[in-house]
Amino acid sequence: MFYQPGKTDHGLDHDPFKFNNLTFDPPYVMFSANQTPSNRRKDTVANVEATGCFAWNLATWGLREAEFTTALQDPQLPMVKASPVKFECVYHTTLRLPGKPPMGSVDVVIGRVVAVHIADYVLTDGVLDVRKTQPIARCGYYQYALIRETFDMVVPSGGGWSEDILGGLEGSSKKNKAIGDRVRETQGDGHS
Known part of the structure; x- marks a missing residue:
């Protein structure tokens, strides 16, 4: 998953993070970001808190290389615009969970979704067809999953x-x- 917290004085921080929806009416989402190896909070968290907004973009099979590249510490990377599903979010709060240094502490950032953008080509009868998006998800370690099948x-x-x-x-x-x-x-x- 990609997050674009907004442009800052040092460029655009655009990293993949863990994401989850929390509720639906109104919709809230969250992502979590551990501290850096130098025991600092991630720039993305500071940017979201400073700008008051962020965007979530669905990471897909077609965008897997770009998603992986955004994990690098390069604030000049451009926003991934080819994502078929995007949420515009207004920052709500940060829950800071303490952990062992240097990277054990985590920020859980919560935002309210104020707009949803879905590309027409991933809709079937007006409903998002997850199979058409081919989303990827980090499973742990260095393993990722590709969703090609769903069932109700x-x-x-x-x-x-x-x-x-x-x-x-x-x-x-x-x-x-x-x-x-x-x-x-x-x-x-x-x-x-």
Whole structure:
């Protein structure tokens, strides 16, 4: 995954980091960055905190060499623009987790997604088709995975899994709003 925190006085820091989505309504994402071997915080974290924004760009099979190159300590590298999925994020907070020096401490940076850009060629019937993006993911050590196949598994309702919870698993803000409206109506009538 690529992050572009914004241009700074020393150029554009553009490194691959660990990424995860946190919630969907509104959408929040996070990435983590360990300290450098010289026991310093990564420039990307400082840049995000200073500029108040960053962008996440999907790392794909076609961009694997560029993604690997951005791990080098070269602040003049250009932004990877060929990514088919991009999130514009507004900085929310940094959670600093202490660890053993020099590189054990980590910054967990959280941002709210304010815009999503998806290339038309990776959509099927208006929905992102992950197989078309061929994303890569770091598994650990020096190993990466390429996703070429996906499958759906829908948790059956019942057994404590209501339709409302399933709507949350979908990440549907429309369903979330409907659930909230229904709860407010019920509470407004004096029922719980």
